[in-house]
Amino acid sequence: MTNTSAKLALGTWAWGDTPDGQVFGNHLTTADLRPVVQTAMAAGFTLWDTAYAYGAGASEDKLGELLQDYPRDDYQLSTKFTPQMAAGDSDHEVADMLAGSLQRLHTDYIDIYWIHNPADVEKWTPQLIPLVQSGKIKRIGVSNHNLEQIKRADEILGEAGLHISAVQNHFSLLYRSSEKAGIIDYCKQHGLTFFGYMVLEQGLLTGRYNVDNPLPAGSMRANIYNAVLPQVAALTAGLTAIGEKQGASAAEVATAYALAKGVTPIVGVTKAKYMASETKALSLKLSATDISRLEELAAAANVNTKGSWEAPMA
Template identity: 60%
Template sequence: MATQPKLPAIALGTWSWGIGDAGGDQIFGHHLDESDLRPVVDAAMQGGLTLWDTAYAYGAGDSERILGDLLNDYARETYTLSTKFTPQLATDDQAVTEMLAGSLKRLKTDYIDIYWIHNSDDVARWTPKLIPLLQSGQIRQVGVSNHNLAQIKQANQILGTAGFKVSAVQNHFSLLDRASEQEGILDYCRENDIKFFAYMVLEQGALTGKYDMVHPLPADSSRGNVYNPMLPELTKLVQRMQAIGTTQDATVAEVATAWALAKGTLPILGVTKPAYVDSAKRALAVKLSANEIRDLEALADATHLDTHGGWEHSI
């Protein structure tokens, strides 16, 4: 069994890069290309944040293409690649191999460090198809995303028949969505040496302090449609995050990230500017007390908001 790569404490997400179906323009209201993002990659690589998370499903490969172009300036062993097979995009039983081949080409590499099954559609059908790819070395580790506890255990059992295991779980996890903790997934990961990747820690910007009722998220994006109606209910939570941040010279986003780190997770933070890379690094120094964590979680619970994505199955 391959050893798990040594990972930075934070991964950098690229969902908002590029354009196209489910790409950065549609979801986030961004229109970013290589010229916009090269300074981001350079800042991250120079700052030691070298774990990159993407997927074919992000802009029908556009995110992967941009990331591959920009990382081509760096030696392959200096960064870690995380990308995904999405079952809903499968057209036949060869889809895993075919989708991986496309990802390898766009990312300009001959192996993927962590290859994810993007959601839990038909665990029994798709999980076994990763075994030959592990055996060939085309993928080094397997992760499962948007799986509940029973499905994670099922995938682990399937891989175990060939001497492999689930190495990572990637689920929505934030102050506003703690289902993976409440349903025992975080405990299972700790007990089985599985790294838990937390995505949407900042709830697509709603937990950064940047947006409020006067300054809403981009109205022409899907995130604006989802989160702008929630902004009034988020006021008290964001104010408490601001107060905590003031004591440590930290932003609201850095407090949200510090909370996810305190829960033992590896946050995935979307980055579109070099300043966001700097903020991710600063978040590593923010330490929350047990009382502060309880306060934040109580205020989050009091919002009664449901930020569960339409693509997510029930945890």
């Protein structure tokens, strides 16, 4: 089995969608998702990213059930502490949320555990220290943190001889704030892995959606993205045109763009048939001309895809 986990992670945000498809417009069962896990694991994609926040544990439940078919050493788990979902009545909120995640994921340790957002760096970061020391967490990550907050979290951990090993922020052709704020360069300089989520903007950059074929009605992503489909038409056409030269899709080119920027993409997976695209994206080589062209088209689209939960990076 070829191990491709170091270059790309699989996201399970959509796995926690409600039965009415509130966020993504679909509701997936473990039966729906079993072929996804089987195909991914066979292809060497073994790093799975989830969070308690994805459906209040629903995503973790499904992932944990499906991965029981495999030895624990064959895959890596990435999940998160979300401050806004803490109960608020304990001195060990991070440990308490982690305990629930461990139970749902059927494991006694998490490979990368994240503080999901910087609601209170001073309060939450120190609570990670005993969890690393006990072996329940192997690596520490911070998500949606700006550069100052990343550095401060690392200082706090450094007092115990620990360090952040990964950063996870929104990154795509349409949203490059972490690059512009110097966060990606900082990660490269300090040996941190920069994971980018929403590299395909929840499907907007796959080329599958347009004015005549919009995103699923009634979903949160449709409410956000359908209005800007005309603005991104030239960009998706550009992604498609570049892909055609290498027998690749628009989605594969958008993922390859993130890779070319030194980003480890977290790509949401809901169907087994799309796993081949992740393998293809890893093999694509974009020229400097390709990258410049895509960035020009993205800038011309003039679309701000910053999430409502995100603070500006700079």
